Amino acid sequence: MYRIVVCDDNDIQAKKLCEDIRKSLEEVTNQVEIFKFNSGEDLLEAELMDIDIFFLDIQMDKITGMDVAKEIRKDNDKSEIIFVTALTEYVREGYKVRAYRYLLKPIKFEELKENILSCIEDIIKRHKNFMIIENKEKTYKIIIGSIKYIEVRKKELTLHTTEDSYKTKNSLENIELELKKYNFFRCHKGYLINMEHIDCISKKFVTIDGEEIPVSRHRMATLKKN
Numbered sequence: 001m002y003r004i005v006v007c008d009d010n011d012i013q014a015k016k017l018c019e020d021i022r023k024s025l026e027e028v029t030n031q032v033e034i035f036k037f038n039s040g041e042d043l044l045e046a047e048l049m050d051i052d053i054f055f056l057d058i059q060m061d062k063i064t065g066m067d068v069a070k071e072i073r074k075d076n077d078k079s080e081i082i083f084v085t086a087l088t089e090y091v092r093e094g095y096k097v098r099a100y101r102y103l104l105k106p107i108k109f110e111e112l113k114e115n116i117l118s119c120i121e122d123i124i125k126r127h128k129n130f131m132i133i134e135n136k137e138k139t140y141k142i143i144i145g146s147i148k149y150i151e152v153r154k155k156e157l158t159l160h161t162t163e164d165s166y167k168t169k170n171s172l173e174n175i176e177l178e179l180k181k182y183n184f185f186r187c188h189k190g191y192l193i194n195m196e197h198i199d200c201i202s203k204k205f206v207t208i209d210g211e212e213i214p215v216s217r218h219r220m221a222t223l224k225k226n
Contacts, residue, residue, distance in 0.1 A: 008057035024113040040068040
């Protein structure tokens with residue numbers, strides 16, 4: 001399921017863009033959910049989660065599309081942002097919010113299709129570096145590279161990432177198998193560490209972001225070789 005936002009204060013243009021987005025994606029998926037907004041204020045108040053692509057009109061009343069993008073980027077670096085505008089003067093500013101593309105109005109269907117399919121392809125590639133974690137209340141999509149280490153206690157896993165910690169019911173063996181190709185190492189029966197986040201190695205521990213993680217004696221030699 002792809003979740004897409006269209007935000008344009010011209011309702012006719014917003015509806016047309018929504019229709020064209022659906023048509024553009026017909027050949028790759030029919031699992032699309034599109035949210036339409038006619039102001040940046042309404043979009044920000046909605047506090048939507050797990051959006052794949054934002055289509056933002058730059059020139060809107062009160063809050064511009066660029067301002068909306070800056071707010072989005074404060075706590076969301078995962079979603080793609082595509083600006084729609086009649087002007088090219090904002091291109092340089094768009095680098096600050098990591099804009100994926102600029103589409104000039106009036107938007108030609110073939111141009112939209114080419115860019116959104118390219119964007120979806122990039123999202124698919126990037127999602128291969130995500131893992132899905134579920135607990136009783138929520139489902140999380142976690143960037144694998146952000147995982148510092150994983151520990152197991154009483155059959156419950158805790159994934160410690162650069163942003164937060166997430167608990168889930170699973171076995172460390174299953175997670176180890178899933179993360180094997182991403183440079184993770186089983187340093188202890190109760191710990192799986194991301195080698196990319198190791199700050200230093202001592203006789204019995206590795207230090208990751210100021211925390212000491214135990215390393216089994218028989219695993220230390222293998223760890224140092226890696």
